[in-house]
Amino acid sequence: xxxxxxxxxxxxxxxxxxxxxxxxxxxxxxxxxxxxxxxxxxxxxxxxxxxxxxxxxxxxxxxxxxxxxxxxxxxxxxxxxxxxxxxxxxxxxxxxxxxxxxxxxxxxxxxxxxxxxxxxxxxxxxxxxxxxxxxxxxxxxxxxxxxxxxxxxxxxxxxxxxxxxxxxxxxxxxxxxxxxxxxxxxxxxxxxxxxxxxxxxxxxxxxxxxxxxxxxxxxxxxxxxxxxxxxxxxxxxxxxxxxxxxxxxxxxxxxxxxxxxxxxxxxxxxxxxxxxxxxxxxxxxxxxxxxxxxxxxxxxxxxxxxxxxxxxxxxxxxxxxxxxxxxxxxxxxxxxxxxxxxxxxxxxxxxxxxxxxxxxxxxxxxxxxxxxxxxxxxxxxxxxxxxxxxxxxxxxxxxxxxxxxxxxxxxxxxxxxxxxxxxxxxxxxxxxxxxxxxxxxxxxxxxxxxxxxxxxxxxxxxxxxxxxxxxxxxxxxxxxxxxxxxxxxxxxxxxxxxxxxxxxxxxxxxxxxxxxxxxxxxxxxxxxxxxxxxxxxxxxxxxxxxxxxxxxxxxxxxxxxxxxxxxxxxxxxxxxxxxxxxxxxxxxxxxxxxxxxxxxxxxxxxxxxxxxxxxxxxxxxxxxxxxxxxxxxxxxxxxxxxxxxxxxxxxxxxxxxxxxxxxxxxxxxxxxxxxxxxxxxxxxxxxxxxxxxxxxxxxxxxxxxxxxxxxxxxxxxxxxxxxxxxxxxxxxxxxxxxxxxxxxxxxxxxxxxxxxxxxxxxxxxxxxxxxxxxxxxxxxxxxxxxxxxxxxxxxxxxxxxxxxxxxxxxxxxxxxxxxxxxxxxxxxxxxxxxxxxxxxxxxxxxxx
Ligand SMILES: [Zn+2]
Numbered sequence: 001x002x003x004x005x006x007x008x009x010x011x012x013x014x015x016x017x018x019x020x021x022x023x024x025x026x027x028x029x030x031x032x033x034x035x036x037x038x039x040x041x042x043x044x045x046x047x048x049x050x051x052x053x054x055x056x057x058x059x060x061x062x063x064x065x066x067x068x069x070x071x072x073x074x075x076x077x078x079x080x081x082x083x084x085x086x087x088x089x090x091x092x093x094x095x096x097x098x099x100x101x102x103x104x105x106x107x108x109x110x111x112x113x114x115x116x117x118x119x120x121x122x123x124x125x126x127x128x129x130x131x132x133x134x135x136x137x138x139x140x141x142x143x144x145x146x147x148x149x150x151x152x153x154x155x156x157x158x159x160x161x162x163x164x165x166x167x168x169x170x171x172x173x174x175x176x177x178x179x180x181x182x183x184x185x186x187x188x189x190x191x192x193x194x195x196x197x198x199x200x201x202x203x204x205x206x207x208x209x210x211x212x213x214x215x216x217x218x219x220x221x222x223x224x225x226x227x228x229x230x231x232x233x234x235x236x237x238x239x240x241x242x243x244x245x246x247x248x249x250x251x252x253x254x255x256x257x258x259x260x261x262x263x264x265x266x267x268x269x270x271x272x273x274x275x276x277x278x279x280x281x282x283x284x285x286x287x288x289x290x291x292x293x294x295x296x297x298x299x300x301x302x303x304x305x306x307x308x309x310x311x312x313x314x315x316x317x318x319x320x321x322x323x324x325x326x327x328x329x330x331x332x333x334x335x336x337x338x339x340x341x342x343x344x345x346x347x348x349x350x351x352x353x354x355x356x357x358x359x360x361x362x363x364x365x366x367x368x369x370x371x372x373x374x375x376x377x378x379x380x381x382x383x384x385x386x387x388x389x390x391x392x393x394x395x396x397x398x399x400x401x402x403x404x405x406x407x408x409x410x411x412x413x414x415x416x417x418x419x420x421x422x423x424x425x426x427x428x429x430x431x432x433x434x435x436x437x438x439x440x441x442x443x444x445x446x447x448x449x450x451x452x453x454x455x456x457x458x459x460x461x462x463x464x465x466x467x468x469x470x471x472x473x474x475x476x477x478x479x480x481x482x483x484x485x486x487x488x489x490x491x492x493x494x495x496x497x498x499x500x501x502x503x504x505x506x507x508x509x510x511x512x513x514x515x516x517x518x519x520x521x522x523x524x525x526x527x528x529x530x531x532x533x534x535x536x537x538x539x540x541x542x543x544x545x546x547x548x549x550x551x552x553x554x555x556x557x558x559x560x561x562x563x564x565x566x567x568x569x570x571x572x573x574x575x576x577x578x579x580x581x582x583x584x585x586x587x588x589x590x591x592x593x594x595x596x597x598x599x600x601x602x603x604x605x606x607x608x609x610x611x612x613x614x615x616x617x618x619x620x621x622x623x624x625x626x627x628x629x630x631x632x633x634x635x636x637x638x639x640x641x642x643x644x645x646x647x648x649x650x651x652x653x654x655x656x657x658x659x660x661x662x663x664x665x666x667x668x669x670x671x672x673x674x675x676x677x678x679x680x681x682x683x684x685x686x687x688x689x690x691x692x693x694x695x696x697x698x699x700x701x702x703x704x705x706x707x708x709x710x711x712x713x714x715x716x717x718x719x720x721x722x723x724x725x726x727x728x729x730x731x732x733x734x735x736x737x738x739x740x741x742x743x744x745x746x747x748x749x750x751x752x753x754x755x756x757x758x759x760x761x762x763x764x765x766x767x768x769x770x771x772x773x774x775x776x777x778x779x780x781x782x783x784x785x786x787x788x789x790x791x792x793x794x795x796x797x798x799x800x801x802x803x804x805x806x807x808x809x810x811x812x813x814x815x816x817x818x819x820x821x822x823x824x825x826x827x828x829x830x831x832x833x834x835x836x837x838x839x840x841x842x843x844x845x846x847x848x
Contacts, residue, residue, distance in 0.1 A: 126291070306412070332663055368487065416510070432483030436453060548822055
């Protein structure tokens with residue numbers, strides 16, 4: 001069978017967003033100007049709630065459940081990738097923007113929408129009316145009539161808070177039995193001081209532990225066999241009941257208060273029109289489409305899964321293959337956090353190895369055997385949610401409201417190799433290596449074309465047709481032409497859980513560790529090597545000012561390999577600034593072209609990283625993708641750019657429209673959970689890896705569930721803590737800035753400063769030059785000069801006060817929330833003087 005592909009322009013050109021150009025990227029992202037209008041406070045408390053139906057279980061509703069997993073097509077009707085096949089849509093698919101305002105707040109027919117108003121349309125099946133709010137009044141929660149009961153003993157089932165703290169310390173220290181008993185003897189003495197300390201022995205502590213983690217859905221051992229050649233080989237899966245895991249979270253009144261159970265479309269009034277914007281999965285298309293298939297009143301319960309094999313031991317001999325689950329109805333800051341609502345390991349897939357074969361063998365029998373083990377394992381993991389995805393289930397949540405849920409898989413985060421396992425395509429080396437679309441393997445570099453999408457329904461039909469062939473060759477020919485493997489996909493047994501739609505672009509693996517780390521960065525180093533400019537590169541890299549949230553590279557950057565995705569992301573941002581005077585047009589013509597490509601890459605990456613996307617920013621991002629494609633074509637002679645990681649970002653903006661912004665499907669928060677697993681492995685006897693790991697994970701989660709706030713959040717991009725030297729005191733606060741860390745001994749006059757530095761040009765006639773600078777700055781920004789004078793008139797006798805920290809508050813241009821940034825000067829930051837920005841001196845002065 002010959003596969004036809006559609007070739008048509010993918011992206012229309014749109015003007016580039018003003019101010020979005022490089023090399024100002026880092027500065028723009030962190031230093032947007034303060035806004036004049038009120039801004040939404042990110043820290044605004046979320047106090048629930050949504051209207052609850054409270055409807056009793058309805059047998060008719062249960063019977064009305066859809067069966068989306070049923071195959072709607074007869075096997076002989078194989079869809080072929082054809083010229084008139086539907087192509088992926090672009091940002092234009094957000095067609096609800098600018099819709100009628102006829103559903104304004106009930107009873108307020110005279111409501112006139114204003115600029116920046118926010119409109120929320122709920123799915124018709126939710127029975128909830130649309131609402132419109134003025135920008136400053138908009139929150140993501142409606143006022144609640146439900147107040148979770150106070151938790152008087154959050155440390156239960158430990159007998160006291162002190163007991164819990166003791167156990168936590170033992171676990172963190174990795175103490176053995178004798179050490180614990182010694183510790184207990186010590187604590188007995190403490191008890192006499194009045195603390196409630198009740199442990200009698202190590203066994204007593206373990207019994208309490210067991211009571212604690214038995215309250216969460218436990219792991220169970222699930223052995224199964226898969227045939228390899230002529231032998232049935234046994235494998236062991238450790239898994240938790242996925243439905244019960246979801247019920248654990250739904251039972252928590254604090255968590256359920258933060259969950260959104262209805263699909264919604266959010267719009268913002270801009271330029272007299274309603275413009276749709278997307279952030280969480282419930283605001284994106286997939287959630288809406290699924291709720292459209294459910295009975296009225298039923299709620300989609302969205303699962304986000306992550307899977308990846310990881311090394312547990314330092315030398316990589318011990319490996320684990322955890323599967324991590326999250327409830328996507330929770331907001332992303334909780335879902336990616338460390339509390340009970342954060343990611344939880346729900347299974348350890350078996351590690352497959354046959355001693356006589358290398359792991360990367362391409363032997364087809366072995367390759368198919370590994371896929372079979374993978375999907376039999378996942379079939380066991382998904383079995384508990386198979387019926388809940390098709391016929392739903394009723395559950396009384398922690399807020400005492402009974403709801404009719406239908407579970408579906410909305411997102412699967414994984415690297416490319418894992419995605420190929422998951423959707424059962426042949427991957428790299430096959431005719432069609434993309435898990436999302438049918439891009440031919442030789443045209444991965446051509447980013448200006450779009451290709452027919454894979455779907456689960458098409459895969460099932462192709463498989464049925466291939467299996468109906470009379471010869472093995474004929475069967476193989478059909479499967480090869482679609483890049484598929486002869487295996488049944490476990491995800492397709494669930495309703496509304498097409499794995500081809502659940503996987504997608506991943507910035508960490510495809511961009512930071514992939515396209516940048518393995519290709520662009522390698523090529524830049526090659527050009528630097530040709531010019532013998534490695535030392536200059538390192539020197540200039542070290543001169544990049546330290547900035548909160550941005551890795552600083554001190555020395556030997558040119559020769560160092562970085563495995564950390566965040567470091568690679570920051571390296572890509574810094575490199576363009578560092579090489580601009582090295583890889584010039586004349587010194588390195590190819591290096592110069594590569595830099596222009598790097599600039600486009602950074603712009604695409606910046607847009608893909610946004611926490612909120614409007615139709616406008618989607619169009620702007622796609623325009624950057626087009627620019628990147630053109631620059632790539634110019635640089636095509638430098639190396640072979642035909643690999644999957646240069647193609648996968650073409651699905652990035654479609655993923656955002658389908659499943660929410662990128663941080664919803666980021667693999668980074670799950671990858672960071674590998675670290676604690678390695679620590680636990682180091683403390684183990686290094687035997688029975690999965691069994692031991694399941695036990696330890698359950699203990700650790702019991703710890704988190706026992707006292708950590710259920711909705712504890714955590715900012716994965718947070719920088720190192722603020723300087724420990726500068727005391728935060730005597731702050732001078734204005735509306736959008738705050739001066740902090742006053743240097744107490746610095747109360748001097750301008751004249752004193754000039755006299756103290758007689759040989760330093762920087763201080764020569766400081767007051768005169770300061771007057772000139774401030775006058776020009778005030779005029780440029782329309783600021784009235786004090787006392788209505790024509791110019792600022794500071795004199796040598798004016799007293800000055802030195803500060804070392806300036807906090808700036810502003811409205812983020814990306815998500816409209818209040819953001820802050822810090823410019824900090826420090827004389828001994830990591831043994832060297834630090835300033836927050838090149839545009840500021842190392843002193844921040846206030847003139848009294
Ligand atoms: Zn593709």
